[in-house]
Amino acid sequence: MSANTDRYENAVARYFEAWNARGSEALAKAVDAAWARDGRYTDPLADAAGHEQIVALIAAVQSQFPGFSFRPTGAADGHHDTARFSWELVSEKDGSAPVAGSDVITLDARDRITAVLGFLDRVPAENREA
Amino acid sequence: MSANTDRYENAVARYFEAWNARGSEALAKAVDAAWARDGRYTDPLADAAGHEQIVALIAAVQSQFPGFSFRPTGAADGHHDTARFSWELVSEKDGSAPVAGSDVITLDARDRITAVLGFLDRVPAENREA
Numbered sequence: 001m002s003a004n005t006d007r008y009e010n011a012v013a014r015y016f017e018a019w020n021a022r023g024s025e026a027l028a029k030a031v032d033a034a035w036a037r038d039g040r041y042t043d044p045l046a047d048a049a050g051h052e053q054i055v056a057l058i059a060a061v062q063s064q065f066p067g068f069s070f071r072p073t074g075a076a077d078g079h080h081d082t083a084r085f086s087w088e089l090v091s092e093k094d095g096s097a098p099v100a101g102s103d104v105i106t107l108d109a110r111d112r113i114t115a116v117l118g119f120l121d122r123v124p125a126e127n128r129e130a
Numbered sequence: 131m132s133a134n135t136d137r138y139e140n141a142v143a144r145y146f147e148a149w150n151a152r153g154s155e156a157l158a159k160a161v162d163a164a165w166a167r168d169g170r171y172t173d174p175l176a177d178a179a180g181h182e183q184i185v186a187l188i189a190a191v192q193s194q195f196p197g198f199s200f201r202p203t204g205a206a207d208g209h210h211d212t213a214r215f216s217w218e219l220v221s222e223k224d225g226s227a228p229v230a231g232s233d234v235i236t237l238d239a240r241d242r243i244t245a246v247l248g249f250l251d252r253v254p255a256e257n258r259e260a
Binding site: 042043044047077079080081082084102104106117119 | 172173174177207209210211212214232234236247249
C-alpha cells in the first residue's frame with residue numbers, strides 16, 4: 001500500500017470512526033480528528049457545516065438507527081485531494097443493510113476532510129423520495 | 131421533471147457539450163457555458179483550474195481519442211449544489227466504449243460548475259495504473 005493510498009484509507013477510516021462513535025465525548029473527538037475545522041457534509045437529506053453541526057447530524061442519524069453501524073463496502077479510490085468509497089448501514093442484530101450510499105470526500109493538506117458529497121444508493125422503501 | 135432536476139440535468143448536458151465540442155472556438159464557448167470562471171476539473175490523470183486549462187485538457191483528450199465521444203450512462207442524481215452521473219467514451223465507428231467513469235460536480239448559484247471530481251470505472255488494459 002503506497003503512502004498516498006494510506007492517506008485516503010486513513011482519512012476514510014477516521015470518517016467511519018466518527019459515524020460509529022458512541023457517546024457525545026467520543027463523537028466530538030472523532031469528528032475533530034476526521035474533519036477540518038470548517039469542513040462540510042452534504043447528502044440528499046442534510047447539509048452540515050462545521051464540527052458542531054456535523055456532530056449533531058451524526059447523533060441524530062445514530063438515534064434514528066439504534067443498533068446499526070456504518071461499514072465500508074470495498075476500498076477507497078483516491079487521487080489528488082479526493083477519494084470515493086461506498087458504505088452500508090448494517091444492523092448489528094441480523095446483518096441486514098437497509099441503507100447504502102457512496103461518498104466523495106476532499107482533503108486538506110493535513111488530510112482532514114474539507115467536504116463530503118454524499119449520495120444514496122439504497123434506502124428503505126418508506127423513505128424513498130417521491 | 132422538477133425545476134431542481136432540470137438544474138442538474140442542464141448543467142450535466144452543458145458539461146457533455148463541452149467534452150464533445152469540436153473546434154477550438156466551439157470548445158472555448160462550451161467550456162465558458164459549463165464552468166464558472168475559476169472552475170476546476172480533477173480526475174486521476176489531470177488537475178485543471180480555470181477555463182484555459184480545462185479547454186487544453188479537453189482538446190488533449192479529444193486528440194488522444196479521435197472518433198470518440200462522451201455519452202452519459204443514466205440520469206444525473208442531484209441534491210443541494212451537487213450532482214453525480216456516469217459516462218462512457220464511445221467509438222462513433224463501432225460503438226465500443228473502452229473508457230467509463232463517474233463524476234461528481236458542484237454548482238454555483240448560476241448553475242455553473244465550480245468543481246468536477248472525476249473517477250474512472252473502466253480503462254483500457256494498457257493504461258491501467260500499476
